[in-house]
Each structure stands twice: as C-alpha cells, then as structure tokens.
Amino acid sequence: MDVLQLFVSGLANGCVYGLIALGFVLIYKATEQVNFAQGDMMMLGAYVTLGLHNAQFMGLPFWVSVPIAIGTMGLFGYVLDMLVLRRMFGQSQIAVVILTIALGFVFRFFAGLIWGHEPVALETPFAGRYVPIGPLVLGLDEVVIIGVTIALTVGLYFFFSRAKLGIAMQASSQNQLAAYYMGIPVKRVNSMIWGLAGAIAAIAGILFASKGTIDPSIGLLGIKAFAAAVIGGFGSLPGALLGGLVVGIMEPFASRYITAGYALIMPYLLLFLILVFRPHGILAQMHSKKV
Amino acid sequence: MTIVAERSKVETATAPVLQVRNIETFYGPIMAIRGVSLEVRPGQIVTVLGANGAGKTTLLKTISGVMNPQKGEIIYRGADIAGMEPDRVVRAGIVHVPEGREVFPLLTVEENLRMGAYVRSDQEGVRRDQDMVYSYFPILAERRRQAAGTLSGGQQQMLAIGRGLMAAPRLMLLDEPSLGLSPLLVKEIFAIVRRLNREQGVTMMLVEQNAKVALEVADYGYVMELGRIVMADEAARLLQSKDIQEFYLGVQGDTQRGQKRWKQKKTWR
Numbered sequence: 342m343d344v345l346q347l348f349v350s351g352l353a354n355g356c357v358y359g360l361i362a363l364g365f366v367l368i369y370k371a372t373e374q375v376n377f378a379q380g381d382m383m384m385l386g387a388y389v390t391l392g393l394h395n396a397q398f399m400g401l402p403f404w405v406s407v408p409i410a411i412g413t414m415g416l417f418g419y420v421l422d423m424l425v426l427r428r429m430f431g432q433s434q435i436a437v438v439i440l441t442i443a444l445g446f447v448f449r450f451f452a453g454l455i456w457g458h459e460p461v462a463l464e465t466p467f468a469g470r471y472v473p474i475g476p477l478v479l480g481l482d483e484v485v486i487i488g489v490t491i492a493l494t495v496g497l498y499f500f501f502s503r504a505k506l507g508i509a510m511q512a513s514s515q516n517q518l519a520a521y522y523m524g525i526p527v528k529r530v531n532s533m534i535w536g537l538a539g540a541i542a543a544i545a546g547i548l549f550a551s552k553g554t555i556d557p558s559i560g561l562l563g564i565k566a567f568a569a570a571v572i573g574g575f576g577s578l579p580g581a582l583l584g585g586l587v588v589g590i591m592e593p594f595a596s597r598y599i600t601a602g603y604a605l606i607m608p609y610l611l612l613f614l615i616l617v618f619r620p621h622g623i624l625a626q627m628h629s630k631k632v
Numbered sequence: 633m634t635i636v637a638e639r640s641k642v643e644t645a646t647a648p649v650l651q652v653r654n655i656e657t658f659y660g661p662i663m664a665i666r667g668v669s670l671e672v673r674p675g676q677i678v679t680v681l682g683a684n685g686a687g688k689t690t691l692l693k694t695i696s697g698v699m700n701p702q703k704g705e706i707i708y709r710g711a712d713i714a715g716m717e718p719d720r721v722v723r724a725g726i727v728h729v730p731e732g733r734e735v736f737p738l739l740t741v742e743e744n745l746r747m748g749a750y751v752r753s754d755q756e757g758v759r760r761d762q763d764m765v766y767s768y769f770p771i772l773a774e775r776r777r778q779a780a781g782t783l784s785g786g787q788q789q790m791l792a793i794g795r796g797l798m799a800a801p802r803l804m805l806l807d808e809p810s811l812g813l814s815p816l817l818v819k820e821i822f823a824i825v826r827r828l829n830r831e832q833g834v835t836m837m838l839v840e841q842n843a844k845v846a847l848e849v850a851d852y853g854y855v856m857e858l859g860r861i862v863m864a865d866e867a868a869r870l871l872q873s874k875d876i877q878e879f880y881l882g883v884q885g886d887t888q889r890g891q892k893r894w895k896q897k898k899t900w901r
C-alpha cells in the first residue's frame with residue numbers, strides 16, 4: 342500500500358515532466374530547434390494562472406483564470422516563434438540553444454519582478470483534499486494531475502491523427518519542402534506548434550503548482566524534463582510522456598531506498614546510461630529527419 | 633464532336649494560362665535562371681527539356697513560389713504571381729509535383745492525399761477527387777492505409793501526382809516524373825499523365841531529361857541550357873529535330889545523375 346502511494350505520487354510528478362518533455366519534442370520535431378526555455382514557459386504558465394486567480398493578485402475565479410492562462414501562454418508561444426525564433430532560421434542549432442537558454446533567464450527575471458521570489462501557492466479548489474480509492478487515500482491534486490494528463494494525451498492523439506491541422510503539423514515536420522509545395526503555410530504551422538507547446542506548458546505549470554508552492558526557479562525542472570525527453574527517444578510524443586513517467590516514478594522510490602544524495606542524480610544517471618548504451622535510437626531519429 | 637473540337641481550338645487561340653516573362657532567379661550569387669520566357673496554353677502539355685543543372689527545377693520552383701525571381705513576371709490567368717507565397721499559388725490553382733516525389737514518408741497514402749487538398753475546404757469535392765485519384769491509380773486505393781515511405785518508387789511517384797491532383801489544379805508542374813523508374817513504369821505513368829490531361833483537363837508543364845517520352849506526350853516543347861531557353865517548337869517537330877536527337881535522345885548517364893541529385897538534396901534547406 343505504501344508502495345502504491347509512492348507510485349501514485351511519482352506518477353503525478355511524472356505527468357508534469359512528461360508534459361514539459363512533450364513540449365520539447367513537439368518543437369524539436371517540427372522545427373529541429375530545442376527550446377531550453379520550455380521549463381520556464383511552464384513556470385510562466387503557473388504564475389500567470391496564480392496572478393489571475395490568487396486573492397493577493399487579481400482574484401478571478403479559478404475556472405476563469407485557467408483558460409485565460411492557457412490561452413495566453415499559447416499566444417505567447419506563437420508570438421515568440423513569429424517574432425524571435427523564425428528569425429533564427431538557417432542559424433546553427435547551438436545559436437538557438439543559447440537563445441532559448443537566455444530567454445529562460447529573461448522569463449525568470451520578469452516572473453520574479455512581477456510576482457516576487459517568495460514561494461507562493463496556487464489556490465486551487467482541489468488543494469488539500471483527499472479521495473479514498475479502495476485501500477488508498479490519494480491527494481485530489483494527484484488524481485487531477487493524472488486525469489488531466491490522460492485527457493490531454495487522448496485529445497492530442499486525436500488531434501494529430503484526425504484533424505487536418507494536426508496531420509499538416511506532422512507533414513511539415515516530416516518533409517518541410519513538400520509541405521510548402523502543397524500550400525501548407527509552414528511558418529504559420531510552426532508558430533502554431535510553438536503555441537501548442539506554450540499551452541501545454543501552461544497546463545503542466547498549473548498542475549505542478551497545484552501540488553505545492555512555486556517560485557520563479559521551478560523552470561529548472563525543464564532540465565529533468567529534457568532528460569525525460571531524451572530517455573523517450575527525443576523524437577516521439579508517446580516516448581516523451583513515457584520518459585516523463587519513468588523519471589517521475591523513479592524519484593520517490595530512489596529517495597526512499599537510496600541515500601538521499603544519490604537519489605537526486607538518478608534521472609541524470611539514467612539519461613547518461615541511455616546515451617551511452619542506447620544512442621542508436623536517438624541518432625536514428627535525427628538521421629531520418631535529414632533525408 | 634465538332635463543337636468540342638472548335639471550342640478547344642478557340643481556347644488555344646485565347647490567352648495562355650501561364651506566361652513567364654524574362655525571369656531571373658538566383659541561389660545566392662549564382663544565377664540559375666537567366667532570363668527565361670515561355671507560355672503554356674490551356675489544355676496543353678508543355679515540356680521543358682534540359683540536362684543536369686540546366687535550371688528546370690529552379691524554373692518550376694520560381695513559378696510555384698518556393699523561390700522568388702529577382703526580375704521578370706509570371707502572368708497566371710492575367711495576374712502577376714511572381715514572388716507570391718506558395719500557399720497562395722496553390723490556392724490560385726497551380727500545383728507543383730516535386731522532383732524526387734517528396735511524399736510525407738510516415739503519413740499514410742490517404743493522409744498524403746488529404747494534405748494535397750490542404751488549401752481546399754469543399755469536403756464534397758475533395759472526396760470526389762480522392763475517388764478520381766484512386767480510379768487513375770488503383771494501387772493507391774489498395775495501399776491507402778500504408779505509410780507512404782514504404783511504397784515503391786513508382787508508387788510514390790503515383791502518390792506524388794495523386795497528391796498534386798487533390799489540390800484540384802488548373803495547372804500542374806511535374807518535375808521529372810520518370811526519375812529512377814523502369815521504362816515500363818515510365819510508360820505507364822506518362823499514359824496516365826496524358827489521360828489526366830485529356831479527361832480531367834489539367835494543363836501540364838512537364839520537366840524532363842527523358843526527352844523522348846516527354847516529347848511523345850507533349851504538345852509543345854522548350855529546351856533549356858544553362859538557365860536559358862535555347863529552342864522552342866511543336867513537340868512533334870522537336871522530336872524530328874537533329875539537335876534534339878543528337879543531344880537528348882541518345883545521352884543518359886544515370887549513375888552520375890543519381891549522385892548529383894543526392895548532393896543537391898543535402899544542400900537544400
């Protein structure tokens with residue numbers, strides 16, 4: 342039972358990592374850019390919601406704040422690509438990496454400026470409530486996180502496999518030139534993918550903030566999510582989610598059964614092992630993109 | 633019968649659907665198109681012949697808006713479309729079926745076709761055109777759930793043409809459909825191209841190195857060399873011409889072409 346509870350709490354964390362990792366992979370597949378600010382976009386999403394909802398700021402109802410925050414971050418991602426990243430076209434990947442790392446710093450700075458550096462909690466309607474499921478007593482926040490992630494995954498699955506725009510996003514990531522020939526507005530589609538990544542980051546941020554206090558440095562979680570994305574193969578959306586779950590579930594068990602110091606490095610150790618012993622999967626993915 | 637015949641004669645006499653006037657297109661400092669002018673009349677198959685690097689693909693890219701000309705005009709149905717974004721060009725009715733097929737490898741055959749119709753919103757018409765494509769290329773109907781990347785070269789070429797048709801084009805730009813296909817398959821595909829032209833009324837601009845097959849289906853032909861048009865005539869007359877026979881009907885050199893193409897592909901993007 343104890344093990345099960347550990348598992349569920351790891352699963353909930355893993356969902357958040359998985360959603361951030363999803364943002365990494367979405368953008369990478371579409372544009373071959375790695376957005377190291379993905380974690381900080383998650384942080385911004387959490388703060389925008391908090392800024393709209395919490396009583397000390399604007400005090401809007403929770404169910405009003407959430408869609409506004411998700412929409413705002415979606416728009417933010419779209420505009421960020423349109424105004425900044427689109428100009429990086431043709432530059433080396435390193436330039437984009439450096440740019441997005443710098444953007445992450447900028448986001449953190451502004452979040453601190455606007456909302457302060459003190460840890461704050463998002464006042465969700467499901468904080469501190471519990472649901473008994475069989476012999477287990479689970480936090481409502483954890484149940485919500487897992488439920489939302491499942492719903493979002495199903496929604497994204499249908500979007501990418503059925504909707505014209507979703508298939509066009511796949512098409513332009515598989516063969517950008519051919520997408521141009523078919524009249525798919527590739528640049529706008531790429532911006533929409535950034536928008537989608539922004540919206541997903543906001544959802545991840547809201548979910549993360551519902552579990553505890555946040556401060557502007559939580560964006561650094563992005564590094565862990567990046568590891569999760571690499572573990573998942575860095576080219577597959579289900580892989581990213583799965584990588585997130587693996588990292589998330591590993592954590593509580595590691596800290597329970599291994600000396601605390603070692604537990605922290607577990608995700609990176611796994612990343613290291615995968616890069617050393619299974620680089621094939623990742624390289625194959627990058628290679629197939631080139632042709 | 634006579635009315636149809638007369639109508640088509642009248643159409644040939646009317647304005648060309650496409651008029652390219654003195655265009656110049658560059659890759660950086662390299663001038664790939666050096667002042668090309670040509671015309672395509674409605675209902676025609678016009679072929680552009682030329683060796684490696686003559687600038688045929690660049691010419692098509694300039695027409696479809698993937699590249700912008702530095703100079704010149706591209707008059708399509710009375711309006712200058714030079715430098716227009718590709719999605720607007722497709723909406724206007726010009727579709728480019730690229731060299732080397734360029735299918736979406738991980739999408740299914742049917743999804744590829746659906747992407748061909750990306751700019752359209754008339755679902756009824758799209759469904760009808762999909763049936764039309766399947767009737768011309770039954771093998772695609774059989775493989776509709778298969779990933780396009782797993783099709784054979786010939787099937788991918790059929791898919792590329794079918795995907796182009798899904799845009800319901802008035803003018804199709806076909807870049808080397810014979811590339812890397814067996815003579816039998818080339819014959820089959822050209823027969824379908826001709827049928828599409830006759831039965832669906834799709835005007836074709838066909839770029840080829842394989843001069844013989846191209847001139848056999850075409851009404852009119854241009855010959856390009858180093859970015860310029862060096863010859864233009866009725867296809868039947870070009871087929872008889874000494875120069876053409878000497879320079880294009882004998883020479884092939886397949887292996888070299890393959891390597892060069894691969895390099896070009898790597899440099900694009």
Ligand SMILES: Nc1ncnc2c1ncn2[C@@H]1O[C@H](COP(=O)(O)OP(=O)(O)OP(=O)(O)O)[C@@H](O)[C@H]1O
Pocket residue numbers: 659662664682683684685686687688689690691731841896899900
């Ligand atoms: N991406 C590019 N960058 C620089 N130069 C290019 C590029 N693509 C083509 N060129 C050059 O432009 C010229 C015309 O090329 P183009 O591809 O239009 O020829 P082509 O007639 O289609 O040849 P092929 O029959 O081999 O396809 C060539 O000299 C080629 O080297």
Ligand SMILES: [Mg+2]
Pocket residue numbers: 688689690731807808
């Ligand atoms: Mg060519």
